[in-house]
Amino acid sequence: MTSFPSDSFNMRVTEDGNLHLEDTERSQWIINSPNPPPLWKKLITSLKNNKFFSSSKKKTTCHENAFSFFSSLFPILGLFKNYDAFKFKDDLLAGLTLASLSIPQSIGYANLAKLDPQYGLYTSVVPPLIYAVMGSSREIAIGPVAVVSLLLSTLCHKVVVDPELNHDDYRNFVFTVTLFAGIFQVAFGVFRLGFLVDFLSHAALVGFMAGAAIMIGLQQLKGLLGISNFTNKSDVVSVLESVYKSLRHQIPSGEWYPLNFVIGSSFLIFLLIARFMGKKNKKLFWLPAIAPLVSVILSTFIVYISKADKNGVNIVKHVKRGLNPSSIHQLQLNGEHVGQAAKIGFISAVIALTEAMAVGRSFASIKGYHLDGNKEMLAMGCGNIAGSFTSCYVATGSFSRTAVNFSARCQSSISNIVMAVTVILCLELFTRLLYYTPMAILASIILSALPGLIDIREACYIWKVDKFDFFACIGAFFGVLLVSVETGLLVAVSISFLKIIIQSIRPGIEVLGRIPTTQAFCDISQYPMATTTPGILVLRISSGSLCFANANVVRERILKWVTHEDGLKETTKGNVQAIILDMTNLMNVDTSGIIVLEELYKRLLSRGIKFAMVNPRWLVIHKLKVAHFVDKIGKEWVFFTVAEAVDACLSYKFANP
Template structure:
């Protein structure tokens, strides 16, 4: 019998022609197809939808509201909202003032910059941000990262002016990068910082920050600029003769007070204000204690003089022409991405509690603009820290007006109260930082990762170890690298599963997940669980051929019907490239050599388009591409019972 006659003998019978067929999508012009793909990639939420069928005037109003969300909710603002925002704003100001001073010192910057950074950026965010609960300010991890990266090449103590200018320049580039991500809707870049990465990185950074505060707790004048635990502990124990017991006693006492306040606030949610007011209370108590006891003359270090007045302009201090420009850009991008990840995650968390949505790309633009403006007004990097936002949320804020109230409270401090901080002991700032950082070490999250996903736990621990024993940058790069490796493994080594029939149904599922499924004699059904690209085409070919060999060996040992049909369920194959097409062609040829009929089920639209253009559909046969596994198995069963095996036909 000739080849043509043999193929006709195995064409699906007329009774099977009524099954549903997989359609090839109609051709689209390249420009339109590319535009649709780009839109789905960059604008899955379709932000332009609201402008459709609107008058030019209405489009202008909607556009302004999109860029400045305050125009949308501001018209509905009420006195009742203001009362809640006023209380929340004053409450977070009591936390922002001591934290701002503390984190600025952590970044090796003048303490006054912490107050500057709590004045201008919150005002910008209140106008452009979409979160009602986010409280803007500096964060410890970004401050540490700034000190670590800039301090690797510029000594803040020896060249404070250059260091300060580089901090402003890094903030500018962080804002520029954040704004660009939002404008071009590239926020998915931040998604490469997985949950496991952030848990491990934050815990490691918090550990490093706590160890760095031993300088303040022990009253040491000189300390290592390195952040790894070995260097820090060596610096601490090599100066035991300079430890100040007065400073240590004060630090431990204030830290105990702060932890007690946090414990009480966690036990009863209505006492949140105790934890919020505790940092400012410790500053006041510490300042009064030093003032009346003259402890500064007995080894207790104090902040010293803080300049009165509002933020001076710093636009002329941006350093674009020096040899350190690359350092500033690198620092800005790394700290900017980290600040975005934390700010957006915090904003989304609290939005979920109040059942509203925030636009991640709008948040990026808001963060970017507040850092660009901040870099020109003597501020360094700001975002939405969790601790401050949690206080804002618990205090009952209604809108971003709470940020405006906080900014004005900081403004009053800058204009009137800065001289009062002269006698504030630095050990108090160290205690405030340690108390805040202990909350970032989330060991429960690490335990949860261990129970749910061992690889994620490994990523988390790698980030932690990298930060603690290497550096902040090493830990971040290690964790992101491992996360990307996992993504590549998912793409390069997709799962292929054998499907079986659930008894008394036409449903086919994974035989490992559903052990009671029945195999179909003479038919091997495989499910491909990912798009087919050049990175996984060879692997899939080898894996499918091995499945065929295993199935043939099993049937041979059991004496059952020999393998006649190979069915590939491609429902999860959303796309395919030319390497994938070549792989399917090779599988078809291999199946022909083995006297197997090659059957496809439910290829996606993109897959059908490319198979059509490559003539693969003609090679396989349109009649052997089915919409469901059930229909494919039905056709194959019909053939098995209606026609002789190919070996019998060949012998005729």
């Protein structure tokens, strides 16, 4: 292509005689672009785009509008269009298989949350039913989970008295926390605040889950060993110290009964073998699913016929019969601990959503469909709000039960309904049979589910890909393990934020060169074949924002290059006569960034160096026009492409040798 430079760059002609648009006209596309919409308009547009508030522009009847609204709010309504008896058969079998795993796990997790066994069963009834009609995932299984149960027991007992001393106050406080968790989850869904969940990064979640799994396992030593005196602290040092002191005191005095350990360890081996066989052979998926229920039945029968409870074996004893009682009047909304309940509710909401979204998206990607994050938040939030009114604590998606549901070939969320109905039958008919269930078997069931939370392979993958992410992973792991759950969360989020801050404060500044035979300009470090133009320095900031945190660093780095204090003389092949700043990656600029640009322009002008900008984004060019920075450098020095800017600088250089 042949260029005919002139003072105004009037025309560019190709070899085939075609005329190209004037460079000045192309620059005007940027200069005269319309102003971006104000913030209030963006917020209104965001709400309008929300499926729960948007209305179709088509002319529809009231019945059609109502059906469309209820279909978006209750996705289960759209299920029945293609639902048949064969799909129901799969959901029925999956739901029954799910219930066989859910019943013993729910009792164990209630014990982990320091609640009576029936509250775990209650939590496997109402939240799954609400989610089944409102959720968008077909495979996810809702109910109590180990991590949230541990989180509640760790945080709640610090606010109220020890649950063993005043169980009613503790239980009511947990219900209040559940209500706030549900409210926060609904707010996340309605106002599209799901990005708050992303503050706990994938790497941090891997470390947090692993640390929580080990902590949960240590907590089960109380039931597995039959220890009576156990610490309320959750860190590994306190737990191991408590185990040592308890055994040292109980064994010599004859208060320790090894039958607890014999029963617990025997069935733990059985559960792990069943888990291994189910993992080895996909056709045997039902084996690890029913193994916990079989263990409960067998161990309960053994204790009953041998009267082992008379010989020191700790048993569950009374499990309250009947459906979920109302807990509305037990919520502590006027007490002194409301603020603490809201704080713990927020933490529980974020952790529960993070785990559920990770589980749901994993299986949705396998099935090849999209999971609506806002609907998931709304469904789980409504489930937890309803659960707080019906004696449930915080429920979310369980990885182990979801894997079983998926392996059992569930077709829809109907499997959650089948599971909930089965748990209702258990509450009505079989609670008396749980009286002699040994506590050691509940500890074994929880221990057998923990290996799925520890992903060493994923931690190794994180180390290979991103070392900083690995530090977040390790920080979360040791924070949970050595201090507490909230400390692990704080460390994980802090390291993730530190990574963002460091990347913002120290952004990369790339020197661009032209790729041979093309008009493309790329980083010369990544593409050594790219060539620079003598006397012209083309730069690109590797950051989405030029702000108070990084603007001064950018200015000082550019000025060092201009004065050859940063080893760039060979790259520029002579004194710098023009600086071209490619703003393609720059999404925003604040007042500090604009002031720094003005200072940089003045410093360059005093040295006789031209300053040009390339392709500033919509919000950036708007702010630069409002601040009159464009007028200072001249509108003719704002370009559409780097190639145009280089051509203009060369023409200026030839005109002013």
